[in-house]
Amino acid sequence: MTGPLLSVRDLxxxxxxxxxxxxxxxxxxxxxxxxxxVEPGETLALVGESGCGKSTLGRLILQLIxxxxxxxxxxxxxxxxxxxxxxxxxxxxxxxVFQDPFGSLSPRRSVADIVAEPIDSFGLAPSxxxxxxxxxxxxxxxxxxxxxxxxxxxxxxxxxRQRIGIARAIAAGPSFIVADxxxxxxxxxxxxxxxxxxQDLQESRGLTYLFIAHDLAVVRHIATRVAVMYLGRIVxxxxxxxxxxxxxxxxxxxxxxxxxxxxxxIPKRQIILTGDVPSPSNxxxxxxxxTRCPIAQARCRMEAPELRPVGGGHQAACHFAxxxxxxxxx
Amino acid sequence: xxxxxxxLDLLAPEPSRLAIVRMVILNRPSTIAAVCLILVFVxxxxxxxxxxxxxxxxxxxxxxxxxxxxxxxxGTDQFGRDVLSRMIYGSRNSLIIGVLAPLVxxxxxxxxxxxxxxFGGIIDRVxxxxxxxxxxxxxxxxxxxxxxALGGGFWNIVxxxxxxxxxxxxxxxxxxxxxxxxxxxxxxxxxxxxxQLRIIMRHIIPNIAAPIVVLMTLWTASxxxxxxxxxxxxxxxxxxxxxxxxxxxxxLNNLFGSPWPVIGAGLAITSVVLAFNLLGDTIRDVxxxxxxx
Numbered sequence: 001m002t003g004p005l006l007s008v009r010d011l012x013x014x015x016x017x018x019x020x021x022x023x024x025x026x027x028x029x030x031x032x033x034x035x036x037x038v039e040p041g042e043t044l045a046l047v048g049e050s051g052c053g054k055s056t057l058g059r060l061i062l063q064l065i066x067x068x069x070x071x072x073x074x075x076x077x078x079x080x081x082x083x084x085x086x087x088x089x090x091x092x093x094x095x096x097v098f099q100d101p102f103g104s105l106s107p108r109r110s111v112a113d114i115v116a117e118p119i120d121s122f123g124l125a126p127s128x129x130x131x132x133x134x135x136x137x138x139x140x141x142x143x144x145x146x147x148x149x150x151x152x153x154x155x156x157x158x159x160x161r162q163r164i165g166i167a168r169a170i171a172a173g174p175s176f177i178v179a180d181x182x183x184x185x186x187x188x189x190x191x192x193x194x195x196x197x198x199q200d201l202q203e204s205r206g207l208t209y210l211f212i213a214h215d216l217a218v219v220r221h222i223a224t225r226v227a228v229m230y231l232g233r234i235v236x237x238x239x240x241x242x243x244x245x246x247x248x249x250x251x252x253x254x255x256x257x258x259x260x261x262x263x264x265x266i267p268k269r270q271i272i273l274t275g276d277v278p279s280p281s282n283x284x285x286x287x288x289x290x291t292r293c294p295i296a297q298a299r300c301r302m303e304a305p306e307l308r309p310v311g312g313g314h315q316a317a318c319h320f321a322x323x324x325x326x327x328x329x330x
Numbered sequence: 331x332x333x334x335x336x337x338l339d340l341l342a343p344e345p346s347r348l349a350i351v352r353m354v355i356l357n358r359p360s361t362i363a364a365v366c367l368i369l370v371f372v373x374x375x376x377x378x379x380x381x382x383x384x385x386x387x388x389x390x391x392x393x394x395x396x397x398x399x400x401x402x403x404x405g406t407d408q409f410g411r412d413v414l415s416r417m418i419y420g421s422r423n424s425l426i427i428g429v430l431a432p433l434v435x436x437x438x439x440x441x442x443x444x445x446x447x448x449f450g451g452i453i454d455r456v457x458x459x460x461x462x463x464x465x466x467x468x469x470x471x472x473x474x475x476x477x478x479a480l481g482g483g484f485w486n487i488v489x490x491x492x493x494x495x496x497x498x499x500x501x502x503x504x505x506x507x508x509x510x511x512x513x514x515x516x517x518x519x520x521x522x523x524x525x526q527l528r529i530i531m532r533h534i535i536p537n538i539a540a541p542i543v544v545l546m547t548l549w550t551a552s553x554x555x556x557x558x559x560x561x562x563x564x565x566x567x568x569x570x571x572x573x574x575x576x577x578x579x580x581x582l583n584n585l586f587g588s589p590w591p592v593i594g595a596g597l598a599i600t601s602v603v604l605a606f607n608l609l610g611d612t613i614r615d616v617x618x619x620x621x622x623x
Contacts (some may be wrong), residue, residue, distance in 0.1 A: 089523075117524040
């Protein structure tokens with residue numbers, strides 16, 4: 001296939017806080033004009049702190065929530081303006097792995113019913129026997145024995161539940177999976193197992209991932225490219241090695257410098273940001289980061305920077321991006 | 331990977347539905363008493379003509395206001411009618427209304443509530459305001475208003491009580507639906523391409539069933555009580571037909587002449603209400619996957 005698998009253009013989501021009969025108040029711009037491409041077979045990691053709009057973006061791409069504007073081109077089809085029925089058909093090709101391994105599996109349905117949900121909704125199994133065989137095969141692919149089929153989720157640990165969730169996500173044979181912090185609710189020892197499973201599946205099934213995370217160590221392990229979000233916008237995007245080695249946006253630099261470093265010999269040069277994340281319902285003028293940026297100048301308050309290339313397929317949204325590529329210890 | 335399989339072999343076998351029911355009942359022996367009591371009342375209502383010692387409508391002025399005796403176990407009322415026979419026949423009206431009115435209300439109310447909670451927006455606003463309008467009247471007052479418009483009679487009482495209960499079911503169903511709708515597994519179903527109707531049937535209804543069933547048993551009690559109140563006001567079961575409610579009404583006029591109608595019908599209402607409440611608690615436990623063993 002040529003060209004990107006997924007192409008997001010100027011995607012926007014405004015949440016209106018409505019109070020009963022009252023007029024809608026100024027909306028929260030959770031996703032504020034985001035554009036990027038995802039190439040087939042890659043893993044694009046989306047990082048950023050809580051509340052920056054990562055999960056909202058993931059849900060917008062799958063059209064689990066309606067967009068306020070923009071385009072999501074998936075396999076050449078614009079999902080934003082697609083009707084209910086064709087959109088449902090497209091869901092065969094794109095799936096989601098959820099953050100909460102407990103809430104994302106219905107407590108009243110057996111493992112077989114949960115895993116087979118996409119199979120049932122798209123009518124992929126010709127008979128009950130075929131359905132059981134498909135479920136057994138899917139469970140096997142995620143490292144669970146088929147004997148768990150008739151059990152209920154409450155008997156499983158977080159890691160096992162996440163495997164069940166992954167089996168459900170691959171059941172209809174998607175090409176693209178949005179993984180919304182799939183390991184952040186798991187123990188560290190189990191995280192590695194689930195990450196490895198996701199990588200194995202990516203290889204064997206040719207999957208493309210949008211991997212939402214806030215753990216930079218996990219991202220470093222799984223990502224092909226990294227996109228950094230701040231207040232509903234992508235501030236930096238580029239190949240993993242380049243973003244980690246030479247972050248251009250001051251926010252990325254601060255984020256990377258805050259990640260714990262296991263090597264005690266490397267001196268710590270942590271960039272401490274002052275202040276809190278501004279409310280997305282009242283975002284700062286110009287560059288949204290200027291209120292906390294160590295290198296902000298007058299121009300940053302007036303003019304919002306666009307993403308611009310800084311070489312090697314690497315883009316940053318900072319007026320001074322090329323002027324200060326400070327390497328951060330890794 | 332082998333570590334995963336090893337641990338899974340140790341899982342306890344999944345208990346069957348029957349095993350869950352058995353365990354919950356063992357944990358709550360009162361359930362057996364409640365079920366037996368309900369069955370006894372149902373048997374009495376069904377076999378009323380066979381077991382009633384007298385015609386419930388037969389009056390006799392030579393034996394009014396009698397205390398219990400071997401001939402009249404619960405005595406007689408101010409018209410000399412046998413109280414026991416009237417209660418046995420009255421159980422028919424009271425039980426059927428007690429079960430039917432909440433059932434009808436649950437079906438209509440849950441449908442309204444689920445539709446409002448699931449689809450939201452303008453649909454939710456219209457339904458919710460309608461429900462608010464109905465709920466602003468106390469059940470009894472609402473029942474009286476509708477009963478006064480429709481008149482008495484068995485089916486009218488069912489309609490009246492069901493209409494009075496609908497808002498309660500709708501409110502609970504709406505709130506529960508909104509809570510379940512926000513669960514990640516519902517979002518997962520949407521992502522899996524499951525249609526809205528299937529999501530409602532497979533995910534929403536099973537997960538809101540427990541509180542609705544409990545509510546039904548609670549309103550069963552209230553239905554019997556309200557039917558009694560309506561009968562007491564002369565809007566329910568029409569005299570001389572007996573129901574537990576109008577047995578109490580007639581009895582109250584003559585409480586000091588013969589207290590036995592009031593005591594007997596009062597006890598019957600209390601025990602049926604208690605039995606349904608106990609049964610409701612147990613059903614809630616069986617339906618809840620977190621509390622069932």
